[in-house]
Amino acid sequence: MTATQMPSPSHQAAPTHEPTYEQRLQTLSEASVHQHFDAFKDIAWDHPDYAIDPQDRRWILPTADVLGRTEWYRSLPEDEQVRIGLYRQANVTKVGLQFEQILIAGLMNYAFSLPNNSAEFRYSTHEATE
Structure with a gap:
C-alpha cells in the first residue's frame, strides 16, 4: 500500500x-470622547420615579440576599425590614463608590508614570473621566 499526500490548496x-x-x-x-455616559445629564435625577421613599416595600431584602434570607430578618416587622433594606442598599452603593475611587486612583497612579503622548496615557485619562 502506498501513502499518498493530498495536494495543498492553491489558495491560502x-x-x-x-x-x-x-x-x-x-x-x-x-x-x-464621542460616546460616553454622563450621569449628571443622562439621568433625570429629579424625576419622581427616582424619589427615595423610606416606606417603599421594595426595600425589603429578597431571600437571595445573605441577610434577607435569615429567619431573624424575616421575623422583623415589615417597616423594620424596609428600614434595614434601605440602609443596606445605601451601604452597597457606598462600597461600590469606594471601589470605583480606588480603581480611578490606581489608574491615575499608572498614568502618572506614562509619557505624555503615549496611547496608554490618553486612554487612562479618558477612562478615569468615564
Whole structure:
C-alpha cells in the first residue's frame, strides 16, 4: 500500500488585519470622547420615579440576599425590614463608590508614570473621566 499526500490548496486564507495595540487604544479613547455616559445629564435625577421613599416595600431584602434570607430578618416587622433594606442598599452603593475611587486612583497612579503622548496615557485619562 502506498501513502499518498493530498495536494495543498492553491489558495491560502487571506491574512487578517488585526488592529495594533495602539490602534485599539486610540479607538477606545475616541469612543470615550464621542460616546460616553454622563450621569449628571443622562439621568433625570429629579424625576419622581427616582424619589427615595423610606416606606417603599421594595426595600425589603429578597431571600437571595445573605441577610434577607435569615429567619431573624424575616421575623422583623415589615417597616423594620424596609428600614434595614434601605440602609443596606445605601451601604452597597457606598462600597461600590469606594471601589470605583480606588480603581480611578490606581489608574491615575499608572498614568502618572506614562509619557505624555503615549496611547496608554490618553486612554487612562479618558477612562478615569468615564
